[in-house]
Amino acid sequence: MAMDPIAVGFLVASIVAYMIIAYRAKAETAEEFYVAARRVSPVRNGMATAADWMSGASFISMAGAVAALGYDASVFLIGWSLSYVLLAMTIAPFLRSYGKYTIPDFFEDRYYSKTARLFAVIMLYVVSLTYLTAQLLGVGIVLSRAFGLPATVMTLVAPLIVLLYSSFGGMKSITWTQVAQYIVLITAYWIPIILLTQLWNPIPHIAYGQHVEKVDEIVYNLKEHAWTEPFWRPYASGTGQLNWLMSTIALMLGTMGLPHVLMRFYTVPSVRDARKSVAWALFFISLLYLTAPVYAALAGEKEYALQTIFANHVKAEAANFAGRPIDEVQRYFSENLPKWAEQEVVRTQAGEVKVGGDWVRKWMDAGLIKVVVTDANNNGVFDPDKDSISLSIHKDIAVLGLPDMYGLGAVIASIILVGGISAALSTADGLILAMTTGATRDIYKTFINPRATDKEELRVARLSMIAIAFISGMLAYAMAANPRIGAYIAKTVAWAFVFAASTLTPAMLLGLHWKRTTKEGAIAGMIAGLAVALPYVVLVSLGYMSPISIAGQKIGTIAWGVIGFLVNLIVTVVVSLVTTPPPRQVQELVERIRVPAAAEAAAAKAEARAAGGE
Amino acid sequence: MQTTINIQAYKRAFALATLTFFIIWAIIAIGVHLPAKSLYAPPGSPERINGAPLNWWMIQISIALGVILAFAYAYTINSIDERYGIKA
Incomplete structure (x- = not known):
């Protein structure tokens, strides 16, 4: 990369x-170092x-x-x-x-x-x-x-x-x-x-x-x-x-x-x-937490649509690879995925979703989107009944990849x-x-x-x-x-x-x-x-x-x-x-913090200050 | 002593306000999410609001209300402090 x-x-x-x-703003005293004075x-x-x-x-x-x-x-x-x-x-x-x-x-x-x-x-x-x-x-x-x-x-x-x-x-x-x-x-x-x-x-x-x-x-x-x-x-x-x-x-x-x-x-x-x-x-904090679901839906739409396109191709084509080496299967789906993502759309009742191929290619190169082919019997050969082909999308892409997904630029x-x-x-x-x-x-x-x-x-x-x-x-x-x-x-x-x-x-x-x-x-x-x-x-x-x-x-x-x-x-x-x-003074202190610096407690607080070294 | 009576009243007002806010908090933070399964409506169902089911919107509503609650709490307790002449 x-x-x-x-x-x-x-x-x-x-x-x-x-x-x-x-x-x-560097601290000159211990008071500044610990509690910013x-x-x-x-x-x-x-x-x-x-x-x-x-x-x-x-x-x-x-x-x-x-x-x-x-x-x-x-x-x-x-x-x-x-x-x-x-x-x-x-x-x-x-x-x-x-x-x-x-x-x-x-x-x-x-x-x-x-x-x-x-x-x-x-x-x-x-x-x-x-x-x-x-x-x-x-x-x-x-x-x-x-x-x-x-x-x-x-x-x-x-x-x-x-x-x-x-x-x-x-x-x-x-x-x-x-x-x-x-x-x-x-x-x-x-x-x-x-x-x-x-x-x-x-x-x-x-x-x-x-x-x-x-x-x-x-x-x-x-x-x-x-x-x-x-x-x-x-x-x-x-x-x-x-x-x-x-x-x-x-x-x-x-x-x-x-x-x-x-x-x-x-x-x-x-x-x-x-x-x-x-x-x-x-x-x-809420300014970020209220925005995270927006990211999730925007990115999720593209990510799950990509999963759908991928799953459709796997369903249609996996059988063709019976007996072929695992590497070849992995390479075929990896190489073609960005193209499929570019050309195909996923239709929903709320409208169609275009995935786009560029971001898929970019994050596949970065290793955050991966085609995973399992090899159940460890023989290096693909068996459509036992082995599975899946697409792994790293979750960090929802934020890091969003600008690419929506073409916002580098x-x-x-x-x-x-x-x-x-x-x-x-x-x-x-x-x-x-x-x-x-x-x-x-x-x-x-x-x-x-x-x-x-x-x-x-x-x-x-x-x-x-x-x-x-x-x-x-x-x-x-x-x-x-x-x-x-x-x-x-x-x-x-x-x-x-x-x-x-x-x-x-x-x-x-x-x-x-x-x-x-x-x-x-x-x-x-x-x-x-x-x-x-x-x-x-x-x-x-x-x-x-x-x-x-x-x-x-x-x-x-x-x-x-x-x-x-x-x-x-x-x-x-x-x-x-x-x-x-001890009594600890119990009194716990009482006192409830009524911070009250008139009555003013004298007691001065005492606590002296004791606490404030 | 006059101040002692004030302090007892202050503590009562403080405790009452805190308890009230705690109950509101429990409703906002936990209560509204307990019926999540009943608030949910499947895709395409007419009970959805602006595309998402109510249980989903509750996440954001809960956070937004929490912010308001935190300010309201600070304001309420600080004015109780002032009313009883507590300088803090």
Whole structure:
């Protein structure tokens, strides 16, 4: 695959811009490094949170997941957006009211022990590393499209790019780069949809219903189930409506425990701003999430029509190849597919669908559209009764390939690539920062050198940032080299949610709202949650164990997050009740955060400030 | 003490508002999707709206209402804060 000079040009320009922004906003003090001096306005923090939140997977693969899963992809669309309302009601303002610097900071204070902090740091690393690896894999794949180099190599380059601008300094510069990255990613995502003028009747997000109708009919003819029909496709090893419900709730619970998102709410000036900021974050997120179904229907129409044309030819011609070598069959269908796509149309009651041949050829060359011929008896010879011929279309094409499908031209296709990289980078920024503060404030400053000066602290922060980028780059490389694990980015991202839902979320919720929660309870709960979640998620998704069924519905790996959450919750409550209640000042603090800075509590707050070192 | 009474009332108002919003949230986020199978209408059926069945439109409606709900929540709680003189 050749290098795409336009995309590379845009990319280099955007990365230089991020570097300049980061350098101009670099942190001079530890306060700026950790919480951007708590001077970020709600709108700006909302934008940065949206960029932090929306990963490469949201940008590149979300629409593809919707195209592939139809209605059932609502798990991701709803689970990852409506969770923010819950975050506003239960966590973000209270966390801001508590007024610490990092999530493990909160754990040490609330659970009055260094062990709790250590546990929180470990969980933070489990969650963030899983998530970061997936991001870097995403950047690697898109970079490899732009530069025409193998994805495995590019996954190693990806963390270096993040270091180029994030090593300058902490939360303050990352807030500004994330704002810039949000603007780049949302513009890139919207441009193709805006340019399709036939969709402006009245707005694309309504007008695209006509495309949904075509996709539905084509999919129905192929699979005897329509695209918008609910609950008939398996995903993340689960099936059925119960799995849908549990998965949606698990993704919501996971969102509420992601440290790199939570720590953004430390940066706003007040508790009220934290509430407003969550609303803005959801608004900026919805601009992408509401558009993903439009992409899915537009791309799905072409993709499923291509599948139909392909299936018709296979049905008519496969018998002619009896006894021929497998390679020859594969070559025949591969070579002719773009021609068929160019010449033939698929008729539906809602109108005919022209597929077009150029994009099919382009993405076949890139290896994302493939003709797969099985060889059941391994003799290298095609047997029409036993062997099958199928067409595999990579789901990332729904976004990356859309400009080509609708003839929008190479420049638009390059803009999409840059948007995808910005989305993945902005999330990687936040994750690397979360892990860096974990290493610096929560390990170095707490356990190794409590008397470290601001300058020493910042130096350790920069060094640990480099180490974390290097380690995660190596992990992403390993994933890219193993296609079985690396193929499905959204799934790996979903793991992080399961771990967060089973460990950090219950400890946050109970810690902020139930003053009787003890350190023993929280720690036991986190261990139990992880012990329940980890083996199931890993064994089931790698195929070493079959998923558990409830009423004939398989409980998939994502849905399992609810089980992890409940186990953690129960263990925490039970252990808390049988252990000594928390010290009085902790219980009072939990009361106090409910009434932030009230007249009565003003004096008490001053005391808390002195104790917390704010 | 006058402020103590205020704080009790504040907590009640806060809890009531949060509970109300939580119920609305549960309906918007989960409730409207539970009857997805009944809202679905096969291709070509007259019950479809602008080409897609209602269960499909509910995905986008749910997200859009969620955005409105988040702003409404922030506005409501922040004005309760103000009414009770809580500076935060």
